[in-house]
Amino acid sequence: MTYMQDRILVQEHLAREKEAPTLDEARANELRERIQEELKAQNAALVAHYYTDPDIQSLAEETGGCVADSLEMARFGSEHPASTLVVAGVRFMGETAKILNPEKRILMPTLEATCSLDIGCPADEFAAFCDQHPDRTVVVYANTSAAVKARSDWVVTSSCAEDIVDYLDSRGEKVLWAPDKHLGEYIRRSTQADMLLWDGSCIVHEEFKGQGLADLKATMPQAAVLAHPESPMAVVEQADVVGSTTKLIDAVRTMPNEDFIVATDRGIFYKMHEVAPDKNLIEAPTAGESATCRSCAHCPWMAMNGLENLLAVLQNGDQEIHVDAETREKALIPVQRMLDFTAQRNIKVAGNA
Known part of the structure; x- marks a missing residue:
């Protein structure tokens, strides 16, 4: 293992220890109400990636924000009149928002959420x-x-x-x-x-297994396979549709299949269920001797975004993205x-x- 691979695994482990806690319904509803109030009071818009927690995605939609892939997140932030953008995702997304909107305040629930x-x-x-x-x-x-x-x-x-x-x-x-x-x-x-x-x-897409996918397909020949191109070629070559998160969501909506095996972060299931509630979604296999994480189909840094730290950053403003002018x-x-x-x-x- 190289030094860089070891560094990524260490930071992945630390991120999993800091994943946002699971909340009971009453606490989640309380936080959602308070976040909505803060967003309105601060002329702020919530921009969330498809891989974040469903509670955050639904809140972004309900408050007039955006749930999208990284390209649409960038477009939305540039076009929205809000003076503050709260970016729920990983750090490079917040930096991209700041690059495009230097005059706006860019906040994130946590600045520790990065990407392998x-x-x-x-x-x-x-x-x-x-x-x-x-x-x-x-x-x-x-x-x-x-x-x-x-x-x-x-x-x-x-x-x-x-x-x-x-x-x-x-x-x-x-x-x-x-x-x-x-x-x-x-x-x-x-x-x-x-x-x-x-x-x-x-680290998420790397864990999808070509042989495991072939074995699963053999038991579910009626299922369509959807893969993000960050997956290994052994997985991509078996896919019926290969593409961005937006393209995969559209495939679930438009294809006639009832069952889909999905080789990307399972955070996307929220939007897929929203556009096609009757479809059956299955995570592509990640298990195997070489698996390096406990739950490989979800990014540990995306999982660090939660309702509690989202409210906290709106109240404190201390997780702000800065990019030097040059x-x-x-x-x-x-x-x-x-x-x-x-x-x-x-x-x-x-x-x-």
Whole structure:
């Protein structure tokens, strides 16, 4: 095991010890009411990722906030008139909100909620890697620090990465990709682009097992398999639909199957049940001798977001995201490049509809 892998496992263990506590219904309702009052009083909007606790997702929807993937979270925060954004997710999401909205106060229930992809791509080591390959266009996944984004030419999310890399390849550009090697390999295969991959992975998706999935499929041939492309290729190759969280949710809504085996964080089940309440959702297998966590289908850092620390940050304002001006200005260029590209893509799609 490398030093970086050991560091990620240690921080994962610490995160699991700090997961938000389970609350009884009366306490949860009390917290929800008080949070709603604070959001209104502070002209604040709650922006939550699909992988957070269902209580937080439903509260974001009820208060006029947003539940989305990281791309839509970024868009929503930029377009909403609130002076304060409360980002329930992991740290890179809060940093992205600050990059796009320097004039707004960006709060998070906890600043300790990070991401294994972020941890596994330190800014100094990544900058040195880029310097070794100056002929390549640097494309980084959104799951990275502001400092890593500042070193990049493009920032992408799983919903737009394939289109952007395909565009760069059409221009004859060679790509340096970071940090998720599984997503990078999936895109390399689909686009045939010349891509040099950083060696990183998500601790949740890494645990999905190809053989376990094959065994489960054999017992449920009627089930459709949905996989996020951060999963290992042995899992992705068995999937009926591969894509971003938004794409997987849409698949549950539109596909005729009654049963779905889902290879991504189980936090997504809340939204899937909302759009398709009669569908049966099963976690893709993570068990096996190589499993490194107790409950592999849920991110321990996402689980650190809870109603109690959400209320606390609104009352105290002490978990605020800051990005220094120089880093923000550099990081804004590739982030805005992604937003402009996807906006133009959406216009073309609408025009062809």
